[in-house]
Each structure stands twice: as C-alpha cells, then as structure tokens.
Amino acid sequence: MGNYLLRRLIVAVPSLLGISLILFVLLALAPGDPFGELATNPNVPPEVREALRVKFGMNDPILLRYVRWLIAMMHGDWGFSFASRVNVDTLILQRIPTTLYVVGTAQILALAVALPVGVLAARRPYSIFDQIANTFAFIGFSLPTFFTGLLLILIFSVNLGWLPFVYRADLQATGWQWWWESIKQAIMPITVLGLYQAASYTRYVRSAVLDVIKLDYVTTARAKGLDERKVIVKHVVRNALIPVVTLVALQMPTVFGGAIVTEQIFRIPGIGSLLISAILANDTPVIMAVTFVFACLVVLFNLIADILYGWLDPRISFR
Amino acid sequence: MNERDLRRQIADVKTGRLSRREFVQRMIAVGLTAPMAGAMLAHSGIAVAAEAIPYKPTKAGGGGPLKLLLWQAPTLLNPHFAVGTKDQEACRLFYEPLAGWDKEGNLVPILAAEIPSKENGGLAADGLSVIWKLKPGVKWHDGKPFTADDVVFNWEYANNPETSAVSIGSYKNVKAVEKIDDLTVKLIFPQPTPFWADAFVASFGCIIPKHLFGDYIGAKSREAPANLKPVGTGPYMFVDFKPGDTVAGKRFPDYHVPTQPYFDTVEIKGGGDAVSAARAVLQTGEYDYGYNLQVEDEILTKLEAGGQGKTELTLTGNIEYIGLNVTDPNVEVDGERASLKTKHPLFSDPEVRRAINLLIDRASVQKFIYGRAGVATPNFLNNPERYRSKNNSFEFSIEKANQILDAAGWKKGASGIREKDGKPLKFVFQTSINGPRQKNQAIIKQACQKAGIDVELKSVVASVFFSSDVANPDTYTHFYCDMQMYQTTMPQADPQFFMNQFTSWECATKENKWQGRNVCRWQNKDYDETYKLAQSELDPVKRAALFIKLNDLVVRDNYVLPEINRLNAIGVKNGMVLYKSGWDNDLAFIASWYRAS
Numbered sequence: 079m080g081n082y083l084l085r086r087l088i089v090a091v092p093s094l095l096g097i098s099l100i101l102f103v104l105l106a107l108a109p110g111d112p113f114g115e116l117a118t119n120p121n122v123p124p125e126v127r128e129a130l131r132v133k134f135g136m137n138d139p140i141l142l143r144y145v146r147w148l149i150a151m152m153h154g155d156w157g158f159s160f161a162s163r164v165n166v167d168t169l170i171l172q173r174i175p176t177t178l179y180v181v182g183t184a185q186i187l188a189l190a191v192a193l194p195v196g197v198l199a200a201r202r203p204y205s206i207f208d209q210i211a212n213t214f215a216f217i218g219f220s221l222p223t224f225f226t227g228l229l230l231i232l233i234f235s236v237n238l239g240w241l242p243f244v245y246r247a248d249l250q251a252t253g254w255q256w257w258w259e260s261i262k263q264a265i266m267p268i269t270v271l272g273l274y275q276a277a278s279y280t281r282y283v284r285s286a287v288l289d290v291i292k293l294d295y296v297t298t299a300r301a302k303g304l305d306e307r308k309v310i311v312k313h314v315v316r317n318a319l320i321p322v323v324t325l326v327a328l329q330m331p332t333v334f335g336g337a338i339v340t341e342q343i344f345r346i347p348g349i350g351s352l353l354i355s356a357i358l359a360n361d362t363p364v365i366m367a368v369t370f371v372f373a374c375l376v377v378l379f380n381l382i383a384d385i386l387y388g389w390l391d392p393r394i395s396f397r
Numbered sequence: 398m399n400e401r402d403l404r405r406q407i408a409d410v411k412t413g414r415l416s417r418r419e420f421v422q423r424m425i426a427v428g429l430t431a432p433m434a435g436a437m438l439a440h441s442g443i444a445v446a447a448e449a450i451p452y453k454p455t456k457a458g459g460g461g462p463l464k465l466l467l468w469q470a471p472t473l474l475n476p477h478f479a480v481g482t483k484d485q486e487a488c489r490l491f492y493e494p495l496a497g498w499d500k501e502g503n504l505v506p507i508l509a510a511e512i513p514s515k516e517n518g519g520l521a522a523d524g525l526s527v528i529w530k531l532k533p534g535v536k537w538h539d540g541k542p543f544t545a546d547d548v549v550f551n552w553e554y555a556n557n558p559e560t561s562a563v564s565i566g567s568y569k570n571v572k573a574v575e576k577i578d579d580l581t582v583k584l585i586f587p588q589p590t591p592f593w594a595d596a597f598v599a600s601f602g603c604i605i606p607k608h609l610f611g612d613y614i615g616a617k618s619r620e621a622p623a624n625l626k627p628v629g630t631g632p633y634m635f636v637d638f639k640p641g642d643t644v645a646g647k648r649f650p651d652y653h654v655p656t657q658p659y660f661d662t663v664e665i666k667g668g669g670d671a672v673s674a675a676r677a678v679l680q681t682g683e684y685d686y687g688y689n690l691q692v693e694d695e696i697l698t699k700l701e702a703g704g705q706g707k708t709e710l711t712l713t714g715n716i717e718y719i720g721l722n723v724t725d726p727n728v729e730v731d732g733e734r735a736s737l738k739t740k741h742p743l744f745s746d747p748e749v750r751r752a753i754n755l756l757i758d759r760a761s762v763q764k765f766i767y768g769r770a771g772v773a774t775p776n777f778l779n780n781p782e783r784y785r786s787k788n789n790s791f792e793f794s795i796e797k798a799n800q801i802l803d804a805a806g807w808k809k810g811a812s813g814i815r816e817k818d819g820k821p822l823k824f825v826f827q828t829s830i831n832g833p834r835q836k837n838q839a840i841i842k843q844a845c846q847k848a849g850i851d852v853e854l855k856s857v858v859a860s861v862f863f864s865s866d867v868a869n870p871d872t873y874t875h876f877y878c879d880m881q882m883y884q885t886t887m888p889q890a891d892p893q894f895f896m897n898q899f900t901s902w903e904c905a906t907k908e909n910k911w912q913g914r915n916v917c918r919w920q921n922k923d924y925d926e927t928y929k930l931a932q933s934e935l936d937p938v939k940r941a942a943l944f945i946k947l948n949d950l951v952v953r954d955n956y957v958l959p960e961i962n963r964l965n966a967i968g969v970k971n972g973m974v975l976y977k978s979g980w981d982n983d984l985a986f987i988a989s990w991y992r993a994s
Contacts, residue, residue, distance in 0.1 A: 126565050128912065133561050162472035162640040163619050172639050231673075235681055236703075244666060244677055244684070248643050250462065345669040347642035355470065355641050355668070358860060 083385070090377050097373045098151075098366075099144060105362050106140045112160040112360045134160060147366070157363035161356070166367040169352060174334070176247055177348035180267055180341075181333045187272030188279050189326070195276075196283025197315060200291060211280060218277025223270050227343040230266045241266055245346040267344045271337055275329075283322055290318040320390045327383035331375035335368075400942040407441045407938065421501060424941065431502025431980070433891065433944070437937040439514060450499070450976045452989045454659045458648050460992055463660035465984075466684040466968075468674035470641045470667020475624045476603035477555050477562035482982070485600040486688065487644050487665055489984040491538070492629035494602030495529055495548070496594070498890050498980035500711075504594055505986075508532055508543065508604060508630060508653075510580070513593075524589030524935040529597065531580040535653045537606050538628045538635070545576040548597060550607035559615035564601035566894075571596050591935050592891040599890075599981050604630070632658035632988035642667055652988065659991035672696060678968035679706040685992075686975065687968035688983055693833065694768020697966065706970040710769055711979040714887030714895065716777060717961040719757065719841075719880060720917040721750060726877045733907040734870075734877050737918060741879070742820055748805035749822070750955035752798040753880075756844040759791050759960055765840075766833045771961040777948050798848045807849075815849040823851035824879035827871075829862040834882060837960075852880075867910045874911040876918075884963060890980040892944055893932065899951050901925050919956045 112134075131137055135146070150157060156166040199208040235243040242263050249259050290296065291314050299313045300306075338350035345351075349368060356364035388394045406423065409415035417438065424434035454460070471487035479485040495509040504512045510530040513519020519528045535543040552574040555562040573585040574596075584596060596602060609628055613621035627635050630653065633646035644665040648658055666684070671692050678687035679697070682705030690697065690708065697708050725739035743749050759773035775791035807815040807822055815822040826841065828834045835856060842852045855878065857871045862883070870877050887895045897903055898914040899921070905913035924947060931943040951957050965979060975990040977983050 126561070126563060128910070129558055130561050158619065159472070159640070163475075163478060164473070164625060164640050169640060172642075236676070239681065242683055243673070243681070244466070244669075246643070246664075246666060247639060248637055248645055248664070250662070250664075342669065343673075345666065345673075347639060347668065351668055352641060359472075360860060360864070 083381075086381050086384070090381070094374060094377060095148075098148065098370055101366060101369050101373070102144045102147060103140060105365060106143065108360075112136075112362065151370075156367045159356070159361050159364045161359045161361045161364075166363050169364060170349065170367060170371065173347060173349045173352050176245075176346060177334065177341075177350070180264055180346055180348060181271060181337055183264070184268045184271035184275060184337075185326075185329065185333055187268060188275035191272070191276040192279030192283050196280045197287050197310065197318075199280070200284045200287035201310065203288060208284075211284075215277045215280045218273055219281075221274075223274055223337070223340050224343060226274070227266070227270045227340055230270060231343070234266060243344060245344045247347045267337075267340050267346060271340050279322075279325075282325060283318070286318040286321050287314060290314050320387065323390060324383045324387055327379050327386055330379045330382075331372060334375055335372050400939055403437070403938045403942055407437060410438060411441070418501075431500075431890070433502070433937065433941055435501065435503045437941055440937045450505070450986055450989045451974065452657065452991065453974070453993070454991050455656060457650070457652065457656055457658060458661055460659035461661055463663045463990065464684045464686075465663065465665045466674050466677055466687045467665055467667045467689075468669050468671050468687070469689075471644055471665060472640045473624065474627045474635075474638055474644070475621075476600065476605065477551075477560070477564045478618075478624070479600065480563050482689065483667065485982050486984045488603055488627070489600070489631065489982050489987060490633045490644065490646050490663055490665070491627040491631045491635055492603035492605060493631050494599055494604065495531070495597040496602070497599055497985045498978055499986075500976075500978045500980075502890055502978075502980050504598065506532070508535060520593070524591060524593075525586050527584045527586075527593045528577070529582050529584070531582070532653060533580055535630050536651050537608075537630055538649055539606075539609075540651075541606070541608055543604075543606075543630050544579045545582045546579075547604055547607045548582045549574045549576050550611065551604050552596065554605070554610060554614050554618075555601075557615050560618045562618070567595045567601040589933050589935050591931075591933070591937065591940055592893050595891070599985070633663050636662075654988060657988040663987075675700050675708075675968050676703075678970055679703055679708070682706060682970050684968075685970045685973050686983075690966045690968050691770075692966070693766070694770055697768075697770075704971075706968055706973075708769070709967050709969050709977070710964040711967070711977055713963065713965050713979040714892070715884055715963045715965075716774070716887075716959050717771070717837075717882065717884045717963055718777065719882045719958040719960055720876070721753065721956045721958070722876055722879050722881075723918045723920070723956055726879060735875070735918065737904060737906060737920075743822060743824060744879070744956070746805060747955065748801050749807070752801045752848065753845070753850075754955050754958050755792060755794050755798040755801070756841065756848055756850070757791075757958060757960060758793040758840055758844055760793060762837055762840055762961060766836050767961055767963065769964070770966045771963050774959050774962045775952060777951050777957060777959045793844075795844055795847045802848065809849045813849060814851045821851070822849065823853070825853045825855055826880040826882070827855040827857060827862075827878040828882040829859040829873075830856045831859060837882065872911065874905040874913070874916050876905070876916050881916075882960070896928065896931075896944065896947050899924055899947075899957070900928050917956055919951070919954065921950060921954070924950045 135143060147157065158165050159169055162169070195211050199211040202208060231243045234241045243266065245263050245267065249256055251259050296309060296313055299309045335349055338354050341348045341350040342354060353365065353368045356368065406415060406420055410417055410420045420438065421431050421434040467483050467486060469481065469483040471483050473479065473484050474488055474491065476485065476488040476492050479488050493507045496504045496506050496512060499505045506512055508531060510532045511517060513527050513529055521527070531545060531548070537543055552568050552571060554560055555564045555568040558565065570586065570590065571584050572587045575583045575585065577583055584593070586593070597604070606628055609623040610621055625638055632649055632652050634649045636645040636647050638644050646663045648661050652658065671690055674687045675690045675692050675697060677683045679700040680703030701707055721744045722735060722741050723744070724735040724737060725741050726735040728734070728739050730736035730738045763771050763773040773791065802815055807817045810816050810821070826838060828838060838854045842854055845852045861869060861871050862873050864872055866872060873881060873883055885898065899919055900915060901920040903913045903915035904918045904920065905911045905916050927943055927946050927950070931940055931947065934940040934943060952959065967977065967983060969975060972992050973990065974993050976986045978985060
C-alpha cells in the first residue's frame, strides 16, 4: 500500500509537469494580449504599452518564460495578475470560500436527491415512479444551466420578486439577517447546479443498484427472510455505491473549480468567474494558476478515488 | 467656419447677442468639443461661470447605502494603473484630481481652490507654465493634510518609467512641477502648451498620498499596500476590495465639502453582462446605477417598462467609423503586408471611395441598431445630429453611387459585379464580434450589392481584434483587410490626442510593431502641418479653427468614413439624482449624488 502510494505520487510529477508545459505553451501561443485595453486608449502612449510588455517579460521566448514560471512556482510564488497587479494566490484564496459554499452545497443537494430517488427507482424498474424519475432525470441533464438559471431568474426575481439575482459576497447585514440573506441569494444557483448534477447522479445510482439487485447473494438474503429494508440498505446499496463513491470523488475538483456558466449568470465571485474574466482579459498568470491548480486536484482526487475503491472493495489489490 | 467667423461669434457672446450656451452648441456643431469652446470664451475674457452642480441635501450622510453595478468588475484601485474605465470609475470613490470636467466641458475645481486663468495669474502668457492653487483644509482619509508635496510627488511617481503607470502620457510632457508654498504648485512645460489641463485633471489626474506611496516609486510600485487599500481625499473611505468582484466604502466624515456626500455607504458590484445589469437597475431595481449599458435600445426600452428606473444618455466623443485601407493588404513588400509603399488597388480611385460613402445607410443604422444610443454623423470630431455641421453632411443613395461608378468606368460584368481594367470591385470588410456591428456590416453589404460591389464580411473576436499582439495578423492595427469598422474613443476633452490618429508619423507599420495609431495609414501633408500648428497654437480660437480644418481634411478624403456618434447609456433607479459628464468618469462627481425623497 505504502509502496503503491509512493509509486503513484512519483508518476504524478512528470504528468503534472507535462500538463503545465502544455498549458503554458498553449496560453503563450493563444491570440490576444493583456494590454489590449491600453491599445484602444489614445491617452496611453504606445511606448508605455511596450514598456509594460518588457517589464512583465512578455517578449521573451516561451521556454524561458516557462522555466521562469516553474522555478517561481516551486518557490511558492504564483506570480501576479496583470489585470489587478495582485498576487495570484491572494486572488484565488479570496474566491475559494464562495465557490466551496455554492458548488459544495449543490453537490450535497445533488446526492441528497439522487441517492434515494435512484435506489427507489431501481428497486422497481419500469414502475410508474421509475418512469417519472427517469423522465425528470432526462429533462434535468438535457437542460443546460444557463437556460434553467435564466428561467429561475425570470420567475423568482423578475415576476415574483422573491429572490435577488445578483450574488453579493459582502452582505451588510449581521446575525440572523445575514444568514437569511446569504441563504436567500444562494437558493437559485444551488438549485440550478444541484438539480443538474442530481439528474446524472440519479441515472448512475439507478444503474449501479440495478446491477447489484439481480445478483444471487441478494436473492439469498431475501430467501433468508431478511427485512426488505435491511436487504436494500445493508446488502444492495453498500455494494452498489462503490462506483458512485468513485464518481463523486472524481467530481470533487469541480467543487473547487467552480461552475463557470452559473457563476457568470448569478455574478457569484467564485473561481469559475475568476477564470472566465482572466481569460477574457488575457491575464495569463491567473489562467495558468487556476488551470494548474485544477490539474493538480484532478490528479490528486484520481489517486484518492483509486485508494478509496480498493478500501471499499477488498477484491481489488494495489500492485 | 474660419477664424474670423469664430471671432465674430465670440464678440456676439461678449455683447450678449449670442448666449454662452448657444455658442458652445454651435462649436459642437462644427466638430469641436465643449471644453474647447469654453476655453475660447475664457481666453477672450468672457467669464466662465461653471454651472453649479445640483445638490439639495443640507447635511452629509443619512442617505443609507448607494449600490452601483458595473458589469465589468474593477480589478485595481490605483488611479495611475487604472487602464480600463471600470478601474478609473472605482478609483473615483476614494481619489480626486485637482479638477474635473463638467457636462458643458468646463473645468470644475475639486482639490484646487480655483481654476487657473489669465485673470488670476494662473496661466502664463507664453504658455510655458501653469500655477494651481490648492484648496485649503483638505485631509486624507487617515487625517494627514493634503499639500503641494503630494501634487509634486504624483508627477514624480507617474513620470518615472519604472513605475509603469499608465497615466504617464499625461505627465511626461510636463518638464517640472515646483512647489511654491504648501498650497501652490507650478507646472513648467518644455514648449508652449495650449492644452495644459491634462496633468492632475480628471481620471489620470487623481492624486495619491505621498506619505503612503513615497517609498514605492519606480520598480517597487506594485508592492505598495495602499494599491489595494486606497487612502484618498474623496467622499468615501475604503472598507473592502475584492478584485474582480466588489468595492465597498463608507462616508468620509471629514470630506472637504461639509454637506457631502449624502450616502452613508457605497458598494460597487462587478461582473456579469450588460443586459442583466440593465435588468437589475431598470426592471427589478436591485441597484441604483448601472454603467455603460451597451445594450440594444429595443431591450433597454423593454426593461424600462419594468418601471424601476430609466436610461440616461450622455454625449461623448466616441465615434463608430469605417476605415478604408490606403495600402494594399494583399501585396507583400519587404516582408510586410499593407506596406506604406503600396497603394490600394480599388480605393486609390477617389470615385470608389465617394461611392462607398454614399452606400453607408447611417440613418438606418441609427434607427434600427443603435436607437437612442447612437447619432448618425458625417464628422469625425463629435457632432450630435441636432447641431449638424454645415461643413459636412451625409447622404445615402444607391442611385448616386451607381452613377458615380458608371462615370468612373467601373462596368458591371456578367456576374453583376463591377470591374475596371480586369480588377473586380470586391473586397473584405472586417470588424469585431459584437451584435450591433454584425448587423451594421449586413446593412452595408446589402447596399453595396445593389451597387455592384461584392463585400465579403469577416468578424474577429474582440479580444483578438483589439489586442496589441505583434504576431497576430487579425488585430485592427495590422488592418490586413480592405475595410474595417470599430469605435474610436475620445477620453479627453481636448481633441489633440484624438486627432493625432491621422498624422503620417502615427502610421501603424512593421517598423513600430503596429503600435502606431493611424491604422488606415492615411497620409496627408496638409494635415500633418496643420496638426503641428494646432499643437503649439496658444490662441484657443485659432486652435479651434485648426481642428475644424483637420476634421474636414480627414472626412473629405473619404478614406475615413465616420458613421455613428455613440452616446453613453447608463441605468438610473427612480429617485436617484446624479450628475454625470460625458467628458469625465461617470463617478467623477459622485460626492454630489443623492436620492430625492
């Protein structure tokens, strides 16, 4: 086990290096530059623009820039944003809590909906409940979040006027008022994200449970005269959830990565909106840092998923 | 209109036969800016009493929160680094310049005690120096007094290339800034400078405190803690800043105007898109103000029906124009496309250019695309339709265009496309990706088709089109295309910077890495000489006449085809009274904003 872990970690290093090199080169080759806004402003002389490019090292060869970035990164220096001249790690840390709150809650909501619905639907396949659940699951993951988001805004903000559609990270209220306000403003984005995720989880849980429920040992358990409840919870779900756990673990990076589209619609200051505004402003250090952190998380959670899998299912051994 | 006409009109203002306002409007009509008109009157000894900014509340505070929505989120709060409007706006909550520009284009003193003039001895007769008197009793948010040292420091700070301030353009033409006493500074220029109100005025003129930034001049500029926690003299004190998201402030109790500001707290929320920003102000009323609502007029009108707010439009000098390439983008000379050594095969025929100008249906573009937010114009220097210039006019006539082309020998071929000497009348027209622009392209293409011209449309993502990337051939400064359209902005009240975009030495070429501002690569000796004269002409009246001439020279050659003068639309919640000028930032006078009960 210890050996396995070590080997996996060692393998992760070159793959992360490879990812970072590809990301860096892609960004460097991509069109656009962070000083575009300066270009259209007649007040700013072109020499200033050129001086900034030189100062930020934009005119050096790509590989030199990459090595410079890598060395700085090793020292824990993530560079600074061209757009705000603030350190990138500060920017990212500022955004993490909001993203964790909104996307994390949405994941919990998704699981809370998908688990019972998926299990119940699989228990009686093709029953009315299963048909309804299936239909909703299909609708759920066929509708993109930008559509459901706008729909909810139209209904609950514009027509009914119940919920605000601009998310504020700096609510002025205190105490209970603060709690109420922060729940109120998060309802719509969490619902949109949660139900979208729930739809695909439901399908997954259902098929996983269906695979298990037909197995002989379940029949044996029933034949022993065990309570149906016990059969489902202890014998079926326990085994059926092994692949689901892996799926959820692999979804974890998105919890940190944020939801780009939904964050944009509701103006949630999360990682996703940081990434999109950095891309629009060609703010390379920020794009680089966010995507690289994301890559690290994907590698890390893949590892966690593998370990978890082995732990849950002793038939799998680490070699 | 020449110099003599101008003098006569000024005399009329003196004797009272012409009102001041009317004079300003007439000047705007010939393509001058209101500030220039004001400068002419001031120079001729006509007192310029700046209109008082309306403000009803009798004491500061008590207004509750002020909520502003900028759909482009501010990313930094140092006015000397503030590239985009969004950042400049956010800086204006905390920082102030010596003076700002009002609606009529007059200078309004903010941190200055008075505006320098010949009468108060502020302006030197030779145009080589200006003396600013500072307002006494102004305090920084941390309680330290604001003095001449701070003003001198800002010049040193911005002028140091190592600081890499984007405001350097406003300061590098000042030779020295001297402190005369604690409340007086003298600016010395290397040559006679007619436009002296650049340094320390408006957005790049905002003053930062010496005691907090003094150690961070030059290469260390990025490390100053105050970059993120501004301490200024403005109406609001810093509370919180999350780059790309929110800026929060609270009322500064020691503000130098005792009855201002009205609101207790202020919050800028950023991010999202223009349409939903318009919705949050106009339809649901979640916010008090929404900036730069570049939304189609049709949608704005629909949202206004929500009854929570209304759209306000302000005149600006921003021009949506079409440029024809003077050089040939399809021929390579010395490894450079669109080299100055080439001539465009089609557009070098002036009759073709005249015909194309006739094929731009400006009235329809205004009516169907920009609505209230754009005014069709034949002039390059700002010109609202109400006071349309008598010097130039525009016309849309397919018939006339056809006649002109027929007469010039461009005959229709079998495919219905005109040609002459084996050259078909066919070209590529590019612009950035933006809803209204693509519609605009289609309107022009249609008209051209009817006149036997084949236009191929091309659109480039805005972040590429407007980038200064040397290696990318699709930027607007490379202009490797026959025709292109975009908006050129006039951020300053004085047109000197604005008009240098047609001087020969500004041509965008490989040599200057396409950094030049003259992207059509139009060259004209007369223009160059007139421009040089305008640069050093101290008499505002003569200078104004020179600018009119410059405008006419550009426009009449038909390489540059102005189309729409775009207005700035903002959303204002019902009850808000806000003073805003098209010649300065929206939030320049935020201290005077209030809510009528």
